[in-house]
Amino acid sequence: MGLLEEREAAARVRVEELQAEADRILAELAVAEAVLERRVIAGAELAEALSAGGVVTDVAVQVVPEAMPVATAVKVPVAGSIVPRFAEGMTLQVLAPDYRRIVELLESEPGGGEGVLAKDLAARMGLPLVPAKIEGVRSKAKRLAERGWLTAMSSGRFTPRQPTGDARVASGESGGRGGGS
Helix, strand or coil: CHHHHHHHHHHHHHHHHHHHHHHHHHHHHHHHHHHHHHHHHHHHHHHHHHHHCHHHHHHHHHHHHHHHHHHCCCCCCCCCCCCCCCCCCCCHHHCCHHHHHHHHHHHCCCCCCCCECHHHHHHHCCCCCCHHHHHHHHHHHHHHHHCCCEEECCCCCEEECCCCHHHHHHHCCCCCCCCCC
16 A cells, blocks of 8 residues: 555656646747747738838837737637646636636636535536536546636535636626625
């Protein structure tokens, strides 16, 4: 038993190391994509300015700085992508669609703090209530909880973390969860 526990602990450490490395690589990828997008925009602006003459050049110079904050946005992830750790200022848009939907469903729950079971989440997502689908939702919700997007309760229920203004806007809510703690 002791040998198995040691192997499990070593595997956990390796998974955490690889997760940290994946997070670092995803951050570098986002920066590289932003640089590429800025350069593509700059090339398009230059081509437009050269083809239209000197008057448009002044307008193009004013447009490029406005486009730069948009260029720094992280590319929308695809299904099955890695869940980044939650940090202030992050929106739900950095999450893959299934993960985003789970967070949105939990944030749209009325206050009370009871939480929602994975089976109920699967039902609200329109998935068939078979063990494979329920466990898939549970796995995703646990991953979201590990990364700080949700809170996992000891009863197996999930609750939203205190939603930020960005999370409420991204999920379509206009205010707080109402009455929650």
